[in-house]
Amino acid sequence: MATETPSRSAETLTPAPSTPSGLQQAKLFRIYNHYRLVVSLMLVALLFVDPINFDTRFRLHDYYQAGVSAYLALNAFIALLLVAGFHPSQRHITLSILMDILIMHGLLLTSTGITNGLANLVIVSVAAGNILTPSRMGTFYAALAAICSLGISGWAVLTLGESADDIVRAGSLGILYFAAAFVLQNISRRMMRSEALATSRARSIAELEQINQQIIQRMRTGILVLDRYGHIRLANAAAEELLYGAPKASAPFRDYATVLPKPLKLGLEAWLKDPTRRIEPFQPSSTSPLLQANFTQLDQERGDHILVFIEDMSKVTQQAQQMKLASLGRLTAGIAHEIRNPLGAISHAAQLMEEAPDLEPGDRQMLGIIRRHSRRVNGIIENVLDLSRRRAAHADLIEVGPWLQEFREDFLQTQDEHCTAANIVLKIDPQLPPARFDKSQIEQVMVNLCDNGLRYSEQHSGQRTIGIHAGATDDRERAYIDVRDQGPGIAPENRNSVFEPFFTTDKSGTGLGLYLARELCEANQAHLSLIEDDQPGCCFRITFAHPGRMI
Structure with missing residues (x-):
């Protein structure tokens, strides 16, 4: 276990090419290759400075020239690959550092030996290797460079009769190689740990920012x-x-x-x-x-x-009204049977009195008033009980156009009992987006709006005619339905009160129809509003929520 742990830690410190650390490592390798290309160009240029003295001072001049030229060609080839988009992996980087160390020592061997200034360039290669691969491989670079330096010095002493001072110089260079390896490994590890910590914290901050944005959006x-x-x-x-x-x-x-x-x-x-x-x-x-x-x-x-x-603010107002109506609903539920019993007796007695053969016209008119107001009181009780017993919406994704056509047919069938036939002009825009709502609840809203529209149209123009228009909002993402009558319209002073409970301008109305209609729309995340325009009559619009929003 003790022998596996360092290698695992080394592997964790070696970034993959696809990670941010791997990309940074590839960028550093590009910089290092530029350095190698410049050095190789300078070495080739020096061949033309004093070629006569090179022949006398260098041990293997022809091999040195060939090595310098091959080194330039290799670095130029790698540079072209990098320009073409090649992404070096870890083994490519390791191989390049090893080749640098070996080539540099080959040039030292064929030139003047360890005393040549090229020995200082080996330190740069070892340092670069420890920066690019801060692991045990960096120590191997230093060991390889030290062995090569000592080998060249020992070979020169034994075969060429050079001074033993070259061995001492080679040993000093080996110490520099290991010192550079240890120092740079430590620095590189700390930098990589700091970078990993910074990346982790940046990722956490980005995740928190994304969560905050989602919270704000919702x-x-x-x-x-x-x-x-x-x-x-x-x-x-x-x-x-x-x-x-x-x-x-x-x-x-x-x-x-x-x-x-x-x-x-x-x-x-x-x-x-x-x-x-x-x-x-x-x-x-x-x-x-x-x-x-x-x-x-x-x-x-x-x-x-x-x-x-x-x-x-409508939410706050609705909550207050719901609390008021909930209390009223509980009260109504408790006394409904107490009211309905005498109310039923009154209505039944009035019906019996109407059957009397010798009833005066004035008395018959009074009985009609009694029965009409009895029905009104019963309707108020029923509406308040409906508000208190309202169920939650069960929404489905509905195609508005076909649903409206079906609603129009069903609604007109219920209007056959009236002496004046109802007329509903239906207009459906093309490419209408779907809407998500509870069919039964929105149908109840449409019945209320259509009944009101037909009644006021007949009172004002003598014709039971309304228009229904299905269209899309300006962004083409939400559907709406307009119900327009041919009535006298709503007075400006009453426009802000039409959706309040128990507000009505009709003596026979309860004032709960439009309030209940808006409540049902809100339960389906739709919005019922009164449209103010220059056209005659009154227009109510149901604007549905985006079909992607769940209820």
């Missing part, structure tokens, strides 16, 4: 980052959906280049003048919910960026 609170001039720098999906109707299909928390809605722009200007001021709730468009924006400085020292939190 938040129901809209988040904007603005500069002091109101330009949007960053926006999450909730902010895009609340302000502009739908999030864009792009990278999370991306750079944004959309103009700030005018109400929010005015609120920002007011807040910049008085940071303690809380702006009023606003609507970016007629189909948007009521929003509340809160501002804060993102950088307290510089104050360059402003962080904006956007809350959907």
